[in-house]
Amino acid sequence: MGRQPCCDKVGLKRGPWTIEEDHKLVNFILNNGIHCWRMVPKLAGLLRCGKSCRLRWINYLRPDLKRGAFTEMEEDQIIQLHSRLGNRWSKIAAHFPGRTDNEIKNHWNTRIKKRLKLLGLDPVPHNSTELQKENDDDDEAKKEVTVSDHGQENSLEEAKVGRQDIGHAKRVSPETNEKKRNSVELNSLDETTNELLESYEMLCGNFNLGLPWMIDHQETNTNTTTTTSYTSSSFSLEEYSNNPSSIVESSSIIHEDNSLQQWADSTTMDSNSILSWDIGFNNPLEQDLLFFEKYSQYLTSYPPL
DNA sequence: AACGCAGGCAACCGCCGTAAG
DNA sequence: ACTTACGGCGGTTGCCTGCGT
Numbered sequence: 001m002g003r004q005p006c007c008d009k010v011g012l013k014r015g016p017w018t019i020e021e022d023h024k025l026v027n028f029i030l031n032n033g034i035h036c037w038r039m040v041p042k043l044a045g046l047l048r049c050g051k052s053c054r055l056r057w058i059n060y061l062r063p064d065l066k067r068g069a070f071t072e073m074e075e076d077q078i079i080q081l082h083s084r085l086g087n088r089w090s091k092i093a094a095h096f097p098g099r100t101d102n103e104i105k106n107h108w109n110t111r112i113k114k115r116l117k118l119l120g121l122d123p124v125p126h127n128s129t130e131l132q133k134e135n136d137d138d139d140e141a142k143k144e145v146t147v148s149d150h151g152q153e154n155s156l157e158e159a160k161v162g163r164q165d166i167g168h169a170k171r172v173s174p175e176t177n178e179k180k181r182n183s184v185e186l187n188s189l190d191e192t193t194n195e196l197l198e199s200y201e202m203l204c205g206n207f208n209l210g211l212p213w214m215i216d217h218q219e220t221n222t223n224t225t226t227t228t229s230y231t232s233s234s235f236s237l238e239e240y241s242n243n244p245s246s247i248v249e250s251s252s253i254i255h256e257d258n259s260l261q262q263w264a265d266s267t268t269m270d271s272n273s274i275l276s277w278d279i280g281f282n283n284p285l286e287q288d289l290l291f292f293e294k295y296s297q298y299l300t301s302y303p304p305l
Numbered sequence: 306a307a308c309g310c311a312g313g314c315a316a317c318c319g320c321c322g323t324a325a326g
Numbered sequence: 327a328c329t330t331a332c333g334g335c336g337g338t339t340g341c342c343t344g345c346g347t
Contacts, residue, residue: 016315016341038332054333055316090335105336106314114312 013047017056021046025053026061059102066098070107078104079112 013021028044034057037050046053070078074096081092089101089108096104 014317036332051333052316058334059315087336101335102315109337110313 011047012049021048022061025056029057059100064098065100075112078108082108
């Protein structure tokens with residue numbers, strides 16, 4: 001006999017994750033860590049398969065995720081790495097702390113690939129020996145990024161020119177580019193702490209179940225519908241540590257109709273309506289603050305993945 | 306204001322190597 | 327030694343959103 005089946009897949013939820021589900025998953029992992037993905041949904045009270053939970057955590061909920069737009073330097077690095085490694089997104093992602101393979105893959109397919117094609121460049125890796133070398137020695141590849149194929153280096157430069165056409169300003173010499181690449185590697189390490197904090201703040205904005213819909217609540221009545229503006233709340237680690245009661249609003253305004261308010265109300269008023277929560281506090285604010293504290297502890301104690 | 310289209314991205318699918326039983 | 331699930335990965339899909347008409 002082999003192993004026990006992962007899940008029967010009957011009655012499992014699919015599609016986009018809800019805030020409650022995210023909250024449950026993060027809460028569970030913060031409390032218990034990750035030992036076996038198969039058990040995570042069962043123990044966390046989620047109607048998802050373990051694989052789905054793993055994907056959600058890795059691609060979206062992980063606290064060390066950087067998120068946000070790719071910088072010019074990151075794009076350069078992606079192009080270089082792709083020329084050497086091909087579509088081995090996990091290997092490429094290993095060079096970018098805080099970026100996921102899925103994120104890089106999406107960025108490549110939607111932006112970079114398109115731009116290279118527009119320029120008449122072949123976005124296919126050329127150097128098979130590099131691929132083999134990468135197979136043989138992954139650790140070495142993670143330490144530095146070098147351009148080994150001259151043809152591809154030309155392509156990279158052409159791609160840069162193309163980007164200038166699109167909107168970016170300066171042309172970069174190969175020497176400058178090399179310096180930039182090195183600094184990216186160093187900066188990405190030096191900035192890990194800041195990235196963690198930024199990630200936390202972004203995530204906090206997503207998880208304030210009780211808070212975001214209550215702050216800066218303005219209603220504007222039109223002839224046909226009532227539009228409500230909600231300010232999603234987020235607050236910084238520093239601000240919280242100085243004054244836990246001061247919660248600084250973010251600038252992101254979410255416009256929704258009344259159905260969102262009803263949803264938010266039902267969420268805060270009856271958190272047990274969908275799945276039973278394993279929480280010992282009732283006040284949504286307390287819940288958020290406790291969650292925040294746990295998360296900040298996690299950020300400082302848990303090494304980046 | 307309504308509709309259609311395209312782009313972006315989260316999530317799913319399916320395959321493969323590894324490890325548990 | 328063999329079977330089978332798990333975890334990881336890359337490819338693909340489909341939904342959501344923004345933009346143009």
